Amino acid sequence: MITAIAIVRLRSLFAVAMLTGIYSLLSASVFVVLDAVDVAFTEAAVGAGFSTVLMLGTLALLPSHTEKRPRHRPVLPLIVVIATGLALVYGTLDMPRWGDPDAPIHKHVAPYYLNASPDEIGIPNVVTSILASYRAYDTLGEVTVIFTAGVGVLVLLGRRRGGRKGKTKQ
Secondary structure: OHHHHHHHHOOOHHHHHHHHHHHHHHHHHHHHHOOOHHHHHHHHHHHHHHHHHHHHHHHHHOOOOOOOOOOOOOHHHHHHHHHHHHHHHHHOOOOOOOOOOOOHHHHOHHHHHHHHHHHHOOOOOHHHHHHHHHOHHHHHHHHHHHHHHHHHHHHHHHHHHHHHHHOOOO
C-alpha cells in the first residue's frame, strides 16, 4: 500500500518506473507466500523485469525536462477506478467462499490432478505437472502471447530509434 501511494504521489518518472518494479516484486513475494509459485515467476519476469526495462527504455527516449506542467483533474480517473473496483467486487459475489470444500473445483478436477499426476507425469510438484503436462498447450499459448507482445514492443522501439539515426541530411 505504501509503494502504491508513493507511485501516485511522486513526480519523477524514473522513480515511478523503479517503484513499479518494486511493487511487482512485492506482488511476486505475496504470490510465493500464497503458494502460487508459477504466478510469482510470471509476475517477477513480466511485471518486475520486462515492464521495468520497457519503462526505462521509454524514459530514455523522452526529453529530460518539459516546459509546461500538465494540469490534471483527478476526479474522472478516481471515478473510473471506483467504478472498476465496484464492477470487480460485483463479479465475485456469486463465487464460492474461499476454501469452501463444496466448491465445484474441489469435486471434479482437483482430486484427479492431486491423485493421478504423480503416477501419470512423474513430477512431485502438482503445479508443475499441471502446467507442464495437462495444460501444456495453454501454457505454450500464454508464453507465445507474452513473447509476441515483447517482440512487437521491441520492434516498435527499434523502428523509431532506427528511423532517427538512418536519416542523413543532404
